[in-house]
Amino acid sequence: MSSQDEQFQAAAPDLEASSADDGMTWWYRWLCRIAGVIGGMSCAFAGLWNCVTINPLNIAAGVWMMLNAFVLFLCEAPFCCQFIEFANAVSARADRLRAWQKAAFYCGMAVFPVMLSLTLTTLFGNAIAFATGVLYGLSALGKKGDAISYARIHQQQKQMDEEKLTGTLEGQA
Numbered sequence: 001m002s003s004q005d006e007q008f009q010a011a012a013p014d015l016e017a018s019s020a021d022d023g024m025t026w027w028y029r030w031l032c033r034i035a036g037v038i039g040g041m042s043c044a045f046a047g048l049w050n051c052v053t054i055n056p057l058n059i060a061a062g063v064w065m066m067l068n069a070f071v072l073f074l075c076e077a078p079f080c081c082q083f084i085e086f087a088n089a090v091s092a093r094a095d096r097l098r099a100w101q102k103a104a105f106y107c108g109m110a111v112f113p114v115m116l117s118l119t120l121t122t123l124f125g126n127a128i129a130f131a132t133g134v135l136y137g138l139s140a141l142g143k144k145g146d147a148i149s150y151a152r153i154h155q156q157q158k159q160m161d162e163e164k165l166t167g168t169l170e171g172q173a
Helices: 003-021 026-050 056-076 087-095 099-116 120-141 147-172
Strands: none
Touching: 026 056, 026 099, 026 120, 056 087, 056 099, 056 120, 099 120
């Protein structure tokens, strides 16, 4: 067994444990992964297009966007990077991150090239990568509660307010 297989086998139980307690449904996890892959593709193409210029800030932003694409592919779709030995280890480590950490990382990666060179290419190229971070950020907020529990909380709060109001009125009389 190669060292890469050993690393993957060691990371597999952690992956299952982290996916069980993060609160994301299977379809939302796949939505985030697909958004990450599409965001990586848009960053790669826009970054390459951005590098075809003589402006050094555009070139720097384009190189950063291609680096973003590589990181997105490495974290979200390690099968795209099979020629890299550490791809599965990096992906397993990225899967252990909390959703808000991924959100901050992806959004920060997407904002930096826009700050370097504010052009339509950098805006549209990083939009889907930023949206991936937003999707992870929304999953960090947690599940939405059901209407029954909200109605029960509202009723209890209303009842407590009425009790306080009658208590203050009785104290005045």
